[in-house]
Amino acid sequence: MLKIGLTGGIGSGKSTVCRLFAEFGVPIVDADLIARQLVEPGKPALSMIAASFGLQMLNRDGSLNRAKLRDAVFADVDSKRELDGIMHPLVYAQIAADVSALTAEYCVIAVPLLLESKNAYAMDRVLLVDCPVDAQIARVIARDKLTRQQVQAIIDSQMSRQERLSKADDVVENIASPEQLAEQVKRLHNSYILLATVRTQ
Numbered sequence: 001m002l003k004i005g006l007t008g009g010i011g012s013g014k015s016t017v018c019r020l021f022a023e024f025g026v027p028i029v030d031a032d033l034i035a036r037q038l039v040e041p042g043k044p045a046l047s048m049i050a051a052s053f054g055l056q057m058l059n060r061d062g063s064l065n066r067a068k069l070r071d072a073v074f075a076d077v078d079s080k081r082e083l084d085g086i087m088h089p090l091v092y093a094q095i096a097a098d099v100s101a102l103t104a105e106y107c108v109i110a111v112p113l114l115l116e117s118k119n120a121y122a123m124d125r126v127l128l129v130d131c132p133v134d135a136q137i138a139r140v141i142a143r144d145k146l147t148r149q150q151v152q153a154i155i156d157s158q159m160s161r162q163e164r165l166s167k168a169d170d171v172v173e174n175i176a177s178p179e180q181l182a183e184q185v186k187r188l189h190n191s192y193i194l195l196a197t198v199r200t201q
């Protein structure tokens with residue numbers, strides 16, 4: 001199966017683009033969703049996080065205190081590396097398991113930090129959802145009720161727009177109308193179907 005790794009900065013429109021692929025019946029594997037499921041109460045990853053970062057990372061009901069963990073790793077490179085060391089192998093293993101259970105010509109695997117990670121799970125193509133930084137900031141402020149400074153800090157911690165663009169095989173420009181976005185996804189869908197067909201011949 002052809003594996004399309006979909007990535008992009010915060011608020012670039014990854015979920016929006018995934019929904020458009022899903023409308024064509026394309027299976028979507030969502031790394032964020034997998035990561036959330038992996039840290040549910042009772043799951044090994046949650047115990048590993050508690051062992052590494054302390055029980056203060058858990059809420060009273062035993063669930064993960066996401067805000068605390070985010071604060072702990074955001075400003076500290078070593079802690080971030082430690083958390084990634086726990087989560088990345090588990091997330092990529094689950095992605096591989098989910099993909100192997102699929103039957104389709106191709107699938108879209110959404111990984112927000114695909115280009116930042118060592119691309120542990122080989123993608124056939126990397127599809128970037130791109131938009132100007134100003135649009136990213138405006139969308140995330142509107143959606144998440146964060147301040148401009150908070151959004152800017154997240155953007156600064158991620159790969160730059162130029163670097164992402166230089167590494168992507170395909171790009172969706174998410175700056176225009178929903179119709180133009182849908183048109184781009186339709187074109188990509190057709191080319192991925194073609195590519196999948198050529199590969200199996």
Ligand code: ATP
Nearest residue numbers: 009010011012013014015016017139143174175176
């Ligand atoms: P995150 O990285 O935070 O998970 P994302 O890349 O998945 O975000 P979306 O959630 O798809 O991005 O989009 C961010 C916000 O911007 C959403 O509220 C979405 O409705 C809005 N949005 C997406 N594309 C556009 C667009 N072309 N024009 C206006 N708003 C848009």
